[in-house]
Amino acid sequence: MVRFKNRYILCELVFEDDFLVHPTEERNLYYKIKEAIAKAHGDYGVGVLQGGLSVKYLNVYTNIVFIRARRAYHKLVLSALPFIRSIAKYSCFLNTLHVGGSIRSCQKFLQKYGRQQLAILLRKCKTQEEKQEVQKSILNCSLIEKDQVTVEDDIGD
Amino acid sequence: MMERIVSKGPAEYFYIKTTLEFKDENTSIDVLLFKAIIVKALLSLYGEVGAAITVDVLKFNDRLEAILRVHNSGFRKLWSALTLYSCYGDKQCVFRVHQVSSCLMALAVNTRQDAIL
Numbered sequence: 480m481v482r483f484k485n486r487y488i489l490c491e492l493v494f495e496d497d498f499l500v501h502p503t504e505e506r507n508l509y510y511k512i513k514e515a516i517a518k519a520h521g522d523y524g525v526g527v528l529q530g531g532l533s534v535k536y537l538n539v540y541t542n543i544v545f546i547r548a549r550r551a552y553h554k555l556v557l558s559a560l561p562f563i564r565s566i567a568k569y570s571c572f573l574n575t576l577h578v579g580g581s582i583r584s585c586q587k588f589l590q591k592y593g594r595q596q597l598a599i600l601l602r603k604c605k606t607q608e609e610k611q612e613v614q615k616s617i618l619n620c621s622l623i624e625k626d627q628v629t630v631e632d633d634i635g636d
Numbered sequence: 637m638m639e640r641i642v643s644k645g646p647a648e649y650f651y652i653k654t655t656l657e658f659k660d661e662n663t664s665i666d667v668l669l670f671k672a673i674i675v676k677a678l679l680s681l682y683g684e685v686g687a688a689i690t691v692d693v694l695k696f697n698d699r700l701e702a703i704l705r706v707h708n709s710g711f712r713k714l715w716s717a718l719t720l721y722s723c724y725g726d727k728q729c730v731f732r733v734h735q736v737s738s739c740l741m742a743l744a745v746n747t748r749q750d751a752i753l
Binding site for chain 2: 516518519520521522523524558
């Protein structure tokens with residue numbers, strides 16, 4: 480037996496307006512992706528990808544999406560993704576962050592990416608309170624517990 | 637004097653000799669419509685990426701016979717799109733691909749003509 484090989488595409492949904500939570504559903508996104516593939520790659524693209532394509536995970540709070548596709552044809556999905564302009568009447572686009580061979584590797588990347596984003600956020604902070612909030616969350620996501628306790632005390636001072 | 641031509645590496649262009657047959661035999665189309673039909677065939681099977689393939693109609697006559705030239709990267713797509721195309725509007729039609737070659741001169745003769753006709 481040979482296993483089916485997949486590629487997992489890690490995307491970020493970027494909405495035009497700054498609502499906190501958009502009520503997007505995995506199903507809506509799936510149909511949008513399929514539509515985009517049908518437009519860009521025609522019947523061939525749809526036929527070749529129908530078997531493996533699925534939206535594995537969608538987080539409406541962080542707007543992170545995992546898309547699964549067959550490895551042999553995942554490039555068709557990648558090239559079709561930029562043509563998605565809206566989901567459930569909210570205009571948005573998909574920002575591809577990572578393409579991985581397993582959900583686990585994508586998740587690892589996501590953690591790393593999240594930490595980097597926090598550092599960028601820290602630089603953008605204007606007030607002291609904001610800075611402290613971000614610093615706190617950076618420390619929360621670092622793994623060494625000992626340091627966490629001591630530095631948190633520093634912030635308290 | 638015979639001249640031997642050797643081409644190295646992958647062929648740059650492929651040439652396809654094809655006929656468009658309509659179910660209604662009296663249908664006549666011009667070369668522009670013929671090209672539009674080819675693009676339509678590519679569009680339906682391979683989407684906009686496929687429709688972007690450059691296909692040149694080198695020769696076209698009233699019996700709807702044509703010689704197409706296509707770059708080797710789009711050759712397979714073009715051939716399969718022609719094969720799977722079945723109707724233009726509400727008129728049923730079919731592309732018969734007679735000869736395919738990487739060398740235009742090879743389309744001058746058809747050793748299988750008896751088998752096809």
